[in-house]
Amino acid sequence: MTLCQTLPCSPAVALSVVCVLLGTVLGHPQCLDFMPPFEPAEPLVFCREYGDFGCCTRRQDYELQRQFDDIMRRMPYHLQTSCHHHVMNILCQECSPYASHLYDLETTQVKKPLPGMCPQYCPTVFDSCKDIIPFITGDPTVQHAITLSNYTQFCEVTSITDMDYCYPNLLANEQLSGDIQEAVQGTGGEGCLCFQEIANGLKNPTVLVHAGDGTHRLFIGEQLGKVYVYLPDGSRVDTPFLDLTRTVLTTSRRGDERGFLGMAFHPNFKENKRLFVYYSVGTSKKQKIRISEFRVASHDINQVDQDSEKIILELDEPAANHNGGQLLFGVDGFMYAFIGDGGKGGDPFGEKGNALNMTTLLGKIIRIDVNHPDDSVPYGVPWDNPFVGQRNIKPEIYAYGTRNMWRCSVDRGDPETGDGRGRIFCGDVGQAKWEEIDIIEKGGNYGWRAFEGFECFDEKLCETEELANHIPPIHVYSHSVGKSVTGGFMYRGCLYPNLNGQYIYGDFWNGKLFSLTEDKEQGVWNNRQICAGSTDICNNELQGSYVPDILSFGEDEAGELYMLSTDYASTSHTGGIVYRIVDPARRGDPEQCSRNITPVTVLGTTTPFVHSSEMSHSCHLSPSLAVLFVAVLSMFVTAPVTPWSGFLVPRRKGHLQDLS
Structure with a gap:
C-alpha cells in the first residue's frame, strides 16, 4: 500500500483516498x-x-x-x-x-x-x-x-x-x-446509497421541482431568486427561467432563512402554463412572505413572463426567521402552503403563540383553490376546509400548531397497489431538543408551541383541552442526533425498487441522511441512518460523499429523488450541488423504467454539465472527513500530523433553518 502522491481537494476525492488507505472490500454486483x-x-x-x-x-x-x-x-x-x-x-x-x-x-x-x-x-x-x-x-x-x-x-x-x-x-x-x-x-451493504452529481456551482439551491408536462426538465431554484432549467441531457439553459433577485429579500449572511423558498407548477401546467412561487419580500425592518402566480412566456417554454406576476397572498413576518416556504399541490388539485410561526424563539407572540392562534396564518398549513378566485381575494377557499364558517378562524387553515416546516412532499403511492397515495409528509424544525416528521391530517393540531416532539414545551398550554387531541409526530430525533431536519420524499420511483416505501430525509446541521419505513402491523415507523457507499461500490459517475449542508430534496417527473446541499450556506457562495440518490445494489428493469420525453425547443444557449471535481481544485472538506483523512494519514508518516489552515473547516451555528 502506498500513500497518494498528491493531497485530495474535493470531498469525493478525499473520501476515495481514505477508503483506499483503509483497504477495499469484496466487490458488489454490477x-x-x-x-x-x-x-x-x-x-x-x-x-x-x-x-x-x-x-x-x-x-x-x-x-x-x-x-x-x-x-x-x-x-x-x-x-x-x-x-x-x-x-x-x-x-x-x-x-x-x-x-x-x-x-x-x-x-x-x-x-x-x-x-x-x-x-x-x-x-x-x-x-x-x-x-x-x-x-x-x-x-x-x-x-x-x-x-x-x-x-x-x-x-x-x-x-x-x-x-x-x-x-x-x-x-x-x-x-x-x-x-x-x-x-x-434490499439488505446488502446495510442499505448504503451512492450519489450522482447532476448540477453544481449553485448559490444555496433550495428548490428542485418538475413541471409534470412530459419534458422531464428539472427546475432548480437558488435562495437569491434565480431558477434555472436543466434539460434531460444534463445541460443547463443559460438564461434563468425566472429571476426575482431584485425583489427577493435575503442577505449573504450565513444562515439567513429569507429568500426564494418554494415553487410549484399547476397540475395542468402543460395546458395553462401557470406556476406559483413562495418568497420573502420587503425590508429588514418590515418583511413579508409572498405567494405569487406567474405564467410562462408565450414565445419560450424555458422562460417565465416576468410581467405576469399576480400576487396571491402576502403575510407580514414579525421576525426574520421561521418563514416556512413549501408550496405543493395535493392529489385533490388544491394548493397547500406551509407557513412558519413568525420567528424569534419559542413562538413568543401573544398568549399562546402564533401557531395555535387561529386568527393568523402564521404557524399554519393553508389549503386554497387557485382555479376559482373569490370576489375579495385572488383565490378560493375549498368548501370542505376543516374550519370554514367558524368564527374567528381563518378559513384557509387546513392544519395548525406547526413551528417551521421545512420541506414537505406528497406520497405518489405504491407503484403497484397505490397504498399511501396522497399522504403529505413534513419535517418540522425543532426548538431546543427535538426534530420531527409529521403526516398532515385535515384539521390537525400539531402541538407547537405547547409541545416540541413528544415532550411538553410550554407547561401552561400542554394540559389545556385544546391540546388534548393534538397529533404527535410519526418520528422524532433528539438534538444529540441532529439539530435541523430537512424533510424529504417517500421514494416511489422505478429505478430503485428496494427504496420503495422509504421516506428519505436529512439533517442540515450535520449532513446525516435517514430513512423511515412504516411497520403497519406494529403501527410504528422505523428509522435508520443511511450510510454512504464505499468507493468500490460508488464509482465512475457515482460517489459515496456529498457536501454536508442538506438544504432540500426534490423529485423528478419519474419519481427519482435528489438532494440539494452546499458546503457553506450563504447566498454569496457557489458551493451548492445537486445529487441524484442512487441505490447501488439493485435497480428496476431499464426497459420498464425508460422515459418517454417530450422534446423541448431551446431558443438560447446551453451549458453542458461538468462535474465539480473537474472544475475546482480548492481544498474544502467537511470536518468529519478532514479528521478521518488526517487520522489515516498519520498512520503512514512518522512525524505528527495536525490539521492545517484551510483544511479543517469549523462548523458554525448559522444555517438555513435557524435553531432559535
Whole structure:
C-alpha cells in the first residue's frame, strides 16, 4: 500500500483516498453499464440462468440468442456437441449480476473481449472451441493466441484482475451468492446509497421541482431568486427561467432563512402554463412572505413572463426567521402552503403563540383553490376546509400548531397497489431538543408551541383541552442526533425498487441522511441512518460523499429523488450541488423504467454539465472527513500530523433553518 502522491481537494476525492488507505472490500454486483443488476420485467428465454436477477433485459437476451444462433449456423457440425454449451456460457456472462467484474471492467475501465474463465475451465473451452472463438470476438490478442494454438497464452489474455469472479467458480462462491440475495432483498451493504452529481456551482439551491408536462426538465431554484432549467441531457439553459433577485429579500449572511423558498407548477401546467412561487419580500425592518402566480412566456417554454406576476397572498413576518416556504399541490388539485410561526424563539407572540392562534396564518398549513378566485381575494377557499364558517378562524387553515416546516412532499403511492397515495409528509424544525416528521391530517393540531416532539414545551398550554387531541409526530430525533431536519420524499420511483416505501430525509446541521419505513402491523415507523457507499461500490459517475449542508430534496417527473446541499450556506457562495440518490445494489428493469420525453425547443444557449471535481481544485472538506483523512494519514508518516489552515473547516451555528 502506498500513500497518494498528491493531497485530495474535493470531498469525493478525499473520501476515495481514505477508503483506499483503509483497504477495499469484496466487490458488489454490477453490470457492464456500471449500474446495479435487476429483476427482468419479462422472463429471459436464452440466458435463463440469470432470469431472476441479472444484467439483461428480455431484448438484450434476444440479441444474445440471435448472436448464438448465428454462431451455430457457422459452426462445423462436428463441433456443435462439444462447443455449443461453452459458447452459450460465454455469451450469457454479459447477463451475470457480476458482469462488470467478469469482464474486468470495473478494475480496468476497459471491457475484456471475453469473460474471465477459471484456470480449470479455460483450457477446456480452448480445446473445444478455439476455431469458434473468432466468431465471438475479433480481438487481435485473442486471435494471436488461437493462431499459435497456445491455450496458456489464451488463458492469460482472458484472465481478469480478481479471479474470485472467474467463471464458473463464482456460481459456487457463497460470499458472492450471499451478496446477490442481499441485493435482491434490499439488505446488502446495510442499505448504503451512492450519489450522482447532476448540477453544481449553485448559490444555496433550495428548490428542485418538475413541471409534470412530459419534458422531464428539472427546475432548480437558488435562495437569491434565480431558477434555472436543466434539460434531460444534463445541460443547463443559460438564461434563468425566472429571476426575482431584485425583489427577493435575503442577505449573504450565513444562515439567513429569507429568500426564494418554494415553487410549484399547476397540475395542468402543460395546458395553462401557470406556476406559483413562495418568497420573502420587503425590508429588514418590515418583511413579508409572498405567494405569487406567474405564467410562462408565450414565445419560450424555458422562460417565465416576468410581467405576469399576480400576487396571491402576502403575510407580514414579525421576525426574520421561521418563514416556512413549501408550496405543493395535493392529489385533490388544491394548493397547500406551509407557513412558519413568525420567528424569534419559542413562538413568543401573544398568549399562546402564533401557531395555535387561529386568527393568523402564521404557524399554519393553508389549503386554497387557485382555479376559482373569490370576489375579495385572488383565490378560493375549498368548501370542505376543516374550519370554514367558524368564527374567528381563518378559513384557509387546513392544519395548525406547526413551528417551521421545512420541506414537505406528497406520497405518489405504491407503484403497484397505490397504498399511501396522497399522504403529505413534513419535517418540522425543532426548538431546543427535538426534530420531527409529521403526516398532515385535515384539521390537525400539531402541538407547537405547547409541545416540541413528544415532550411538553410550554407547561401552561400542554394540559389545556385544546391540546388534548393534538397529533404527535410519526418520528422524532433528539438534538444529540441532529439539530435541523430537512424533510424529504417517500421514494416511489422505478429505478430503485428496494427504496420503495422509504421516506428519505436529512439533517442540515450535520449532513446525516435517514430513512423511515412504516411497520403497519406494529403501527410504528422505523428509522435508520443511511450510510454512504464505499468507493468500490460508488464509482465512475457515482460517489459515496456529498457536501454536508442538506438544504432540500426534490423529485423528478419519474419519481427519482435528489438532494440539494452546499458546503457553506450563504447566498454569496457557489458551493451548492445537486445529487441524484442512487441505490447501488439493485435497480428496476431499464426497459420498464425508460422515459418517454417530450422534446423541448431551446431558443438560447446551453451549458453542458461538468462535474465539480473537474472544475475546482480548492481544498474544502467537511470536518468529519478532514479528521478521518488526517487520522489515516498519520498512520503512514512518522512525524505528527495536525490539521492545517484551510483544511479543517469549523462548523458554525448559522444555517438555513435557524435553531432559535
